[in-house]
Amino acid sequence: PATPTQRLFFALWPPAELSRELHRLAGNALRGGAGRRVAPENIHLTLAFLGSVNASFRECAEQAATAIRATSFTLMLEQMGYWPKPGILWAGPNQTPSLLIQLVQELNAGLVACGYDAEKRPYAAHLTLARKTHLHNAVASMEPRAWEINRFHLVRSHTHAGGARYEILRSWPLNS
Ligand code: 2AM
Numbered sequence: 001p002a003t004p005t006q007r008l009f010f011a012l013w014p015p016a017e018l019s020r021e022l023h024r025l026a027g028n029a030l031r032g033g034a035g036r037r038v039a040p041e042n043i044h045l046t047l048a049f050l051g052s053v054n055a056s057f058r059e060c061a062e063q064a065a066t067a068i069r070a071t072s073f074t075l076m077l078e079q080m081g082y083w084p085k086p087g088i089l090w091a092g093p094n095q096t097p098s099l100l101i102q103l104v105q106e107l108n109a110g111l112v113a114c115g116y117d118a119e120k121r122p123y124a125a126h127l128t129l130a131r132k133t134h135l136h137n138a139v140a141s142m143e144p145r146a147w148e149i150n151r152f153h154l155v156r157s158h159t160h161a162g163g164a165r166y167e168i169l170r171s172w173p174l175n176s
Helices: 016-030 055-067 098-112
Strands: 006-012 045-053 073-083 088-092 127-131 139-149 151-160 163-173
Touching: 006 055, 016 073, 016 088, 016 127, 016 139, 045 055, 045 098, 055 098, 055 151, 055 163, 073 098
Parallel strands: none
Antiparallel strands: 006 045, 006 151, 073 088, 073 139, 088 127, 151 163
């Protein structure tokens, strides 16, 4: 029988109030046009996407996360962007904070030691707000929202016909 696997990723999860606000902004940006908004409770920022992994990989990934010594930081959400090819509307910072880049790099380095095939594209910090959209203006500024980041999570993605449901499996603090 095939080894059981889980679809996992590391992510930052916004407080519920911020997610509701981003969901509302996405509604304004779509203005009733085509597109599937991400449910508020599903809005997140991915640090590293692991894909479907077995139990021993998960164990190694958790150890890698535990070994990380990273510092908490503020993420400013100040632009809404649109990637036409995947049809993704997203929110993100104008500039990725170096502490976020460091966190992603440390995580990747630890995961590579587990046999992880690290993402080769440059890291693009974003929270997907809607998929399958067709917009005309590529980017819009938004009234900046400050998001205090002091932990990160290992998340399991349960995919089903209606979309995805995310389950936070474990969380690690960042140093203050
Ligand atoms: P996205 O929002 O830009 O699609 C769970 O699927 C999370 O992992 C999503 O935030 C998704 O980013 C991200 N992700 C990164 N690489 C992925 C991949 N190859 N397949 C699916 N999701 C991926």
